[in-house]
Amino acid sequence: MKAYISYFKLKFISSLQYRSAAWAGVATQFFFGFVYIMVYVAFYESGGKNLPMNLSQVVTYLWLNQALLALVNQFTRDPELFKLIREGGISYELARPKNIYFMWYFKVIGQRLANVTLRVVPLLVVTIILPFPFHLGAPESIYHFLFFLLSLGLGALLVTALTVFYPIVALRTLNEKGIVNIMITIADILSGIVVPIPFFPKPLQVISSFLPFQYISDLPFRLYVGNVSLTDGVFGMCIQIIWIIILIILGNCLMKKNIKRVVVQGG
Amino acid sequence: MKIYFESLAMHLKGELEYRVNFILSFLSQILVFFTYYFIILALFTKFDHIKGFTLYEVLLCFSIIQFGFSFNEVFARGIDHFDNLIIRGEFDRLLLRPRNIILQVLCSDSDFVKSSRLIQAIIVLIIALCHLSIEWSLLRVLTLLLMLVSSCAIFFGIFLAAAAYCFFTVQGLEVRNVFTDGGKHMAQYPIGIFKKGFVWFFIFVIPYAFVNYYPLLYFIGKKETIYYAFSPLLVGLFLIPCILLFYWGMKRYTSVGS
Numbered sequence: 037m038k039a040y041i042s043y044f045k046l047k048f049i050s051s052l053q054y055r056s057a058a059w060a061g062v063a064t065q066f067f068f069g070f071v072y073i074m075v076y077v078a079f080y081e082s083g084g085k086n087l088p089m090n091l092s093q094v095v096t097y098l099w100l101n102q103a104l105l106a107l108v109n110q111f112t113r114d115p116e117l118f119k120l121i122r123e124g125g126i127s128y129e130l131a132r133p134k135n136i137y138f139m140w141y142f143k144v145i146g147q148r149l150a151n152v153t154l155r156v157v158p159l160l161v162v163t164i165i166l167p168f169p170f171h172l173g174a175p176e177s178i179y180h181f182l183f184f185l186l187s188l189g190l191g192a193l194l195v196t197a198l199t200v201f202y203p204i205v206a207l208r209t210l211n212e213k214g215i216v217n218i219m220i221t222i223a224d225i226l227s228g229i230v231v232p233i234p235f236f237p238k239p240l241q242v243i244s245s246f247l248p249f250q251y252i253s254d255l256p257f258r259l260y261v262g263n264v265s266l267t268d269g270v271f272g273m274c275i276q277i278i279w280i281i282i283l284i285i286l287g288n289c290l291m292k293k294n295i296k297r298v299v300v301q302g303g
Numbered sequence: 304m305k306i307y308f309e310s311l312a313m314h315l316k317g318e319l320e321y322r323v324n325f326i327l328s329f330l331s332q333i334l335v336f337f338t339y340y341f342i343i344l345a346l347f348t349k350f351d352h353i354k355g356f357t358l359y360e361v362l363l364c365f366s367i368i369q370f371g372f373s374f375n376e377v378f379a380r381g382i383d384h385f386d387n388l389i390i391r392g393e394f395d396r397l398l399l400r401p402r403n404i405i406l407q408v409l410c411s412d413s414d415f416v417k418s419s420r421l422i423q424a425i426i427v428l429i430i431a432l433c434h435l436s437i438e439w440s441l442l443r444v445l446t447l448l449l450m451l452v453s454s455c456a457i458f459f460g461i462f463l464a465a466a467a468y469c470f471f472t473v474q475g476l477e478v479r480n481v482f483t484d485g486g487k488h489m490a491q492y493p494i495g496i497f498k499k500g501f502v503w504f505f506i507f508v509i510p511y512a513f514v515n516y517y518p519l520l521y522f523i524g525k526k527e528t529i530y531y532a533f534s535p536l537l538v539g540l541f542l543i544p545c546i547l548l549f550y551w552g553m554k555r556y557t558s559v560g561s
C-alpha cells in the first residue's frame with residue numbers, strides 16, 4: 037500500500053508544477069461557464085413548463101461543473117501512460133513487483149487531484165461574488181453539503197476507475213484515438229457534463245441510471261443544490277460504491293488479459 | 304488555384320491509406336458533433352422557445368455556423384494548425400517559394416476526417432429548412448447562400464488572425480480557443496438572445512451577427528428589412544484586418560530554426 041501512496045504523491049507533486057497552464061485553464065473554464073450559463077438564462081427568461089431545476093440551481097450546477105472539471109471529467113488522459121505503451125516503456129512497468137493496475141490507478145488520481153487543487157479555488161472565489169443570476173449559490177443545507185463532499189470523493193474514485201480503462205484498452209489498440217474517443221464522447225453525454233441529467237428525455241434518463249456515468253459528478257452536484265433528497269443521496273452513494281468495486285475488478289481482469297498479449301514496442 | 308486542388312487530392316489519398324483509422328475517426332467525429340446537437344435537442348424538450356426562436360430556427364442558425372467552421376477545418380487546416388508550421392521551422396521553406404504565402408499554407412495540410420462534420424451540418428441545415436415554413440423567393444435563396452459563404456469567410460478570418468498571433472508567441476495558446484470555440488458556441492444560438500454587451504461585441508469585434516443573426520431574421524421572415532439580407536457582405540470588411548495582420552506578423556517573423 038505504501039508504494040501506491042508514494043506513486044500518488046509523486047504524481048500529485050509533479051502535476052502541481054504546471055501552474056501557468058492551470059491559470060489559462062481557469063480563464064477558459066470561466067469563459068465557457070459564462071457562455072453556457074447565458075444560454076440557460078435566455079431559456080429560463082423565455083419561460084418553460086415542468087422544469088426539473090430552477091435557474092439558480094442550474095447556474096450553481098454549471099459552476100460546480102466548471103470548478104471541479106479537472107477532477108470529474110472523463111476526457112483527460114495521462115499522455116505519459118500512452119507514451120509508455122507506444123514506445124515500449126511498458127516493459128519497465130511490467131518488471132516492477134507491484135500490481136500495474138493499481139500503480140496506474142494511483143497515478144491517475146494523483147494527477148486529477150493536483151489539477152483540481154490548482155483550479156478550484158480561483159474559480160469558486162470569483163463565481164461566488166458574481167451578481168445575480170450568474171453567481172454560485174450556497175448549498176441547500178449543511179447536510180446536503182456534507183453529502184456532496186462525500187459523494188464527490190466517491191465520484192473521483194469512480195471516474196478514475198473509468199479512465200484507467202483507456203490506457204488498458206490502448207494496450208491492445210496501441211492508438212488512444214478512435215475507439216477510446218468514441219467511449220469518451222458517450223461517457224461525456226451520459227455523465228451530465230454537457231447537460232444536467234434532469235434535462236434529459238425520460239427514456240435516456242432511465243438508461244443512464246443503469247450506467248455508472250451519472251454517478252460521477254451529476255449526483256454530487258445535484259446533492260449540493262438540493263435537487264436530490266438526502267435519502268436518495270444515500271442510495272446513490274451505495275450505487276457509486278458498487279460501481280467502483282465492479283469497475284476495479286473488471287479493470288484488473290482486462291489488464292491481466294491484455295498484459296498477456298502485450299507487444300513491447302521498441303526498446 | 305490548381306495547385307491547391309492538387310495538394311488537396313494528395314492529402315485525401317494520404318489519409319485514405321490508413322483506412323480503418325480513417326473510418327473510426329470519422330465515426331467518432333460524428334458522435335462528438337452529436338453532443339452539440341444534444342444540448343439543443345435536450346433543452347428544447349423542456350422549453351418551447353428561446354426568446355421567440357423555435358427549435359428549427361436555432362438549428363438553422365447552428366448549422367450555418369458549423370458549416371463555416373468545419374469547412375475551414377477541412378480545407379484550411381494549414382491555417383488552423385499554423386503553429387505546427389512555425390514550431391517545426393517549416394514555414395521558412397514556404398517563404399522561399401515564389402507563390403502566394405497564404406495559398407501555400409492552405410496547401411500544406413487538410414483534414415478529411417472533419418468532413419463528417421461538414422456533411423452533418425448540411426444534413427441538419429436541410430432538416431431545419433424542411434421544418435420551417437419559409438416563403439421562398441430569389442432573395443431568400445441568395446440570403447441563404449450569403450450566410451453560408453460569410454460563415455466560411457468569418458472563420459477563415461479568425462483562423463488567419465490566430466495564425467498571425469503565432470508569429471509572436473510561436474505556440475498557439477489556449478486563449479485562441481476562447482475566440483474560436485467560445486465564440487462559435489455562442490454564435491450557434493441567435494445572438495439576439497444574449498445580453499446587449501455581447502451583441503455589440505459580435506457586431507463590431509467578431510461580426511458573427513452578420514453571419515447568422517441579421518440575415519436569419521430576414522430569412523425566416525421575422526424582419527422584412529431588405530438590407531438585413533445583404534448584411535453578410537459586411538463580413539468581407541472583417542477579412543481585411545485579418546489578412547493585414549497576417550502579413551504584418553510575417554514581416555516580424557523570426558525563424559525558430561529547424
